[in-house]
Amino acid sequence: MTGFLRNCWYMAGWSNEVGDAGLVREILGQRLFLYRLESGAPAAILDRCPHRFAPLSLGTREGDLVVCGYHGLKFGPDGRCVHNPFGQKIPAGTTIPAFAAAERHDAIWLWGGDPAQADEGLIPDFAFIPDTPQQRSVRGYTLMKANYEYGTDNLMDLSHIEWVHKGSFAGDGVIFAGQHSVRQDGDTLHSDWWMPNIKPPMVAQGLVPEGQTVDHWLRMRWNAPASMRLDVGACPHGRDEAEGFDIPQAHILTPASAHETHYFWTASRNHDLASVEADQYMLDLFRQAFDVEDKPMIEAAYANVRGNLDAGGDFWAERPVSLGIDQGGTRARRLLESLIAREAAAHG
Template sequence: MERYLKHCWYMAAWANEIGENGLTREILGRPMYFYRLESGKLNAIVDRCPHRFAPLSCGTRKGDNLVCGYHGLTFAPDGHCVHNPFSDKIPVGANITTFAVEKRDEIVWMWGGKPEEADPSLIPPFPFVPDAPNWRTVTGYTLMQANYEYGTDNLMDLSHIEFVHKGTFAGDGVIFAGKHEVIQEGDTLHSNWWMPNIPPPSMAQGRVAEDAIVDHWFDMQWYAPATMRLFVGACPHGEPREAGFAVPFAHILTPANDHETHYFWSSSRDHDTDSPEVDGFLKQLFGEAFDKEDKPIIEAAYKNVRGKDFWQEKPLSLGIDQGGTRARRMLETLIKREQVQDA
């Protein structure tokens, strides 16, 4: 079976990561170079000259063309070699694979298959990421030494917060009083927690009275292969959700290769939007939660089974982990479906 889903969009970067010199990043086992053309349009090309495999990102630019810094072969944005300094003849096989890229919601997306098959309508929606009047988002990134599906397991089973996140935003046991459900809508999977009639969780402090009783929820949405949106909310007990508030988060995983994962995250808010202090606090809080709490346990668990088949290791089921289990099964089905379609 193919390792990766192809007919889908993978997050390559936050838009502000791609500066004047572009960005190099391994994605789906390939070294990639993301850069802007003179028009401002984004381009993505495998960062490897076909002559002696030097990174094109280490060369120079000639207009929109890339000049290899090793022997001077020049490549157009579509990957075709357009100049050979040693001959008028372009060598056979001198073209480089390129990928379709789109910027949406301050996110740079890369299509996993052939550029001509890219469908922008399939880009997952993250309208809450861009800053707006009275709206502020902080973003982050970390590289995990683990296969991306193990990151999905973690995010689709938020019961782990009671144990992993004791130093940041553990729920003081509220998970155990909650109800978990997994719902499938087409190729989208929902892994939701509903925790009614509880004291205000930490994220509600300052937004409700200290002696209030609230209903609390986590709604996680999964889009194949590993793009997730989380809404964490609370409202007065017994009232409709609209009477309270919800905070949106992005949790997006992109395979660097079989054993490493790019983990992009964001946190948005509608208060203190001009406060660098709040920005700094949230970056520190979530940086600690993901880098110092999630990442070590995911990496350690993956190290125990690295290179082995997940199902053959016979993982136990606790019921509350069905979000990750079903995401794995759905992904397997989608990849097999692609294989049939592409045969």
């Protein structure tokens, strides 16, 4: 896991992805097998038997044990081999990597470092994801062929909406009429846009009578390594924000490897909560935005520098030009670098 922050939580998948058969997913450059114990709690081990390297996901389950489908070695959720069908002795070198796993906010999370140091209190707060009587979320998944920090750049700089999302969210230049600010609270970053006294954008239409204006905001929260919450809101111009609406979204990036990223996302609404048609409309809109608009641009931009990165360069060696509005992504990169360096120093 060289180059990745270890002592933090990575989202591995949605809760409903880890059913009876389990889930195989590459995370931090390793192929992992996620499954559920008899208690229903999640577990995660390397999907590779140390004997002849067969995927353990192709085996069977015996209670909380995973039985290799090739030669019958049995492994516990802590990665230890507990049974050798060819004798009593367990050969040396049979323990495989295991990861601390937790279920929170309808998602499965993995701790990237020593399982003994895993602290569930550090899982970022996405409590809004599960449905409530007042709010409903649709959710999705996108695999991007780009390093996850390039996805962070995109999400922490929402000015790209006006250019990239012309088929979905573009707002006729309203972002450029606003004010951008970046602030840091401990190890949490906030990249916010405030757009006062503007014509109601698509998300706020119907909030005020025709001809009146609104105050509109986009507020992005970032926690390392790349878990982001976006609040999209508006209220009648000059009024208290509580008189309008504030709807959260989740944008959570997990590195599959140095060159691929799992992008988990949600979009919430507070109207038509039982409407299947509203669900489908939102899914279609966000898939257009992420799969058709964001994904090709991010992948193409990353492809333009990947050769240099593979040759030992880094993002900063490419001499990226700063436009000011990209300070959210820049500061997220710097903060992540400092956290990784701090971790490396603590481990000598």
